[in-house]
Amino acid sequence: MINFLFESTVSLIGFLAFYHLFLEGEKMHRFNRFYLLISLVVSFIIPLLNFEIIEIIPVQNTKTQFVQEFPISNQSIQVAEVESVNYLPTLLWSLYGIITSFLLIRFGKNVAQLYHKSKSNPVVKYKKAKLVLVDENTLPHSFLNFIYVNLDDYENHNIEDELYTHELVHITQKHTLDILFIEILKCLFWFNPIVYFYKKAIQLNHEFLADEKVVNSYNNVTFYQNLLLQKSSNIQTIYLASNLNYLVTKKRLIMMTKSTSKKLALAKKIAIVPILAGLVYFFSVEIVAQEKITSVESVNKKDTVTKKEKLVLEKTHKRKVEYLTYKVSDEEYYKDVVCVYYQNVEGNDMTKWPAKNIVFSKKYQELSKDEIEKLIFLKFRQEPTVKKSPTQKEINDFQNSKKYAIWIDGIYVDNSKLNNYKPSEIVSFGGSVVLKNARTKKHPQPFQFWFYTNKHYKDKNMDKWQSRFPSDSLIMSGSKKK
Incomplete structure (x- = not known):
């Protein structure tokens, strides 16, 4: 989970930074809309992808060499079992569940309120939308196919055609669906501030699209700019709705008079490819070392695992696994x-x-x-233990108690105990596949890993063991x- 959150957050930051630096200031709003939505989805998919590149490494052995891939037996390790219960994950998940439930309930309540407003007030058909005439003092705003306007302003014809056109764009281009999507993500990932920045970028893009349609339809930029400045008062914006006065900033006013060449737009679109490729490569591609053994006189087949199990082990702890010669x-x-x-x-x-x-x-x-x-078939040999420290990413992965049984300095511990150690404090570690017939109810994990601290390594003379x-x-x- 930690890896997923870290990798998805880095992807979100990368895509959003690219958008603000290269895309937001260009007049290609339709492309930008889908870029923001797709990059959101892709950022959460990248950590779930896994592509393996198998690198063949030839290894030559002499007659007297003995090759063993991974030890399988648990009997070679003397362990003192230590039972411990870590309540922190339960508390954190409970807190997450409470906050998420509250936000989802609030979200549902706000959707219900807008829908109820459309049912409890007079409704008038207007082109491809429906006007909901409300008593409250409000600027035109839209939700789904409804445009909410003040009843007195409507009857007195105080609403300019440009404002109707602006809100119609939000309806015909279904901007509400974008807002609902990002709001659900906010409820699920409320702890990630990048999601909030994405919502602001999406809403501003919606305004760019609506402004562009109004300017092209009426061809009077100055009048429309003054109209927006006049209407952008202190009236409160409506949650979940597309609001006329949302972020009437310098960006919107400048964008109305800006143009972008097709060549520049194409170049910036193509520039997205290396960003996507780089994120996929760093987070989803693993190089798996597969050594080809040649000139081996005898191999202990009983103490080896299948090729498929070996690749699974290499994949899970994301490190090149070498044959023990x-x-x-x-x-x-x-x-x-x-x-x-x-x-x-x-x-x-x-x-x-x-x-x-x-x-x-x-x-x-x-x-x-x-x-x-x-x-x-009785021979079980172990070479002197080689010093090798795990990465922080590997330590985080090893905390998955459903996949790994963990020993530290010869003592079985709860996976969360790895939180107590920095990578530099662990000087050696190794692991093995546990075949199905060797697993127990207490240790049902398909993999076992043991870690050694520097003190244990020295005290036990593990370099000569x-x-x-x-x-x-x-x-x-x-x-x-x-």
């Missing part, structure tokens, strides 16, 4: 380790293996190739029917 050969790693292999006829409990069923018991360097093959096999014996059972 062991620098220490098997001969060095298992040197002088006694390897015991027996035929199991009493189940899989290795604590009860009978000496009479031993097939062989030798040091690793004394084993034949066939005997090594019998032990291959398991450079040699940690035990003096290696026991493996085979199946045998009774």
Whole structure:
């Protein structure tokens, strides 16, 4: 959610800044209207898009190298489970729900009031609209296909034709729909100030469109400008309606006499493309490293995940995932380790293996190739942990408790605990896919990640951890029917 809000806000700022700098001052109001509306929608879509570019990286291994993609087993990690409840997200969501509900109710109430006004007052047909004659002292304003005017002004013919034409433009071009759309967004994203700036830009664009139609129809710019200045009194504007006196500013008065060449307008329209492409590239495109392994003699298939699962893991934590290629050969790693292999006829409990069923018991360097093959599926090796800090964006993503189970310094914690750490305080981290048959009710997440602080990294000598096999014996059972 945090990533979505951040990326959508940056997109909104980028599009709106481009509009104010290059588009607002040009006389291409119809294009600008749709630019504002579409850029609003696109800004909320960009964070949801995901395009992957797979980069193939060849990796060559020697005979003694052992390749493992991601460890799957949870048994290799000793954890002390810590139960904790974080009420902050619940409180924040509750606060958001209360404020949003209040704003939506107020929005609905204002729409109902305008609609009720059209039903409780006299209505007169006027061209493609309906005039609602109200007693209140108000300037003409429109909502949907209704134009609200003062009853006395209408009967005394005190309303100039230019004003009717102005409001008719709002109705025929359906500007009310734009206002309703941005108002709903304001209710949902009330905490984002950029949405409020968008509403101002949209409303001003509506006035540009209406002013342009009046000027072209009556061809008397000076009279119309004076009329607007005369009518733009301190009369309060109507919420949700298109108001005649909305922002009668220098911008509107200048725009009436301005012109824009077609070439300049086209150039500025085309300039939007790199802005859109840049936002999509930075927020929606991920480069996924996929290494091609060559000259590998043996690969432990039991401790690997499928290509699809690997790509999913790479996609979720948005970092290039590298294959783990062991620098220490098997001969060095298992040197002088006694390897015991027996035929199991009493189940899989290795604590009860009978000496009479031993097939062989030798040091690793004394084993034949066939005997090594019998032990291959028991091998679980871990290279010295490499220092690697996550980005703040990754830390934010890892707080999704539905996707990730999190351990910090070997202790299982609530995902929100990551808030207590800066990226620089975490010196190493890694993760794995958890296959469906390895998930539990307590840990149903499809991914697990563990993080190590600098102190833990130093205290546990993690840069040298398991450079040699940690035990003096290696026991493996085979199946045998009774």
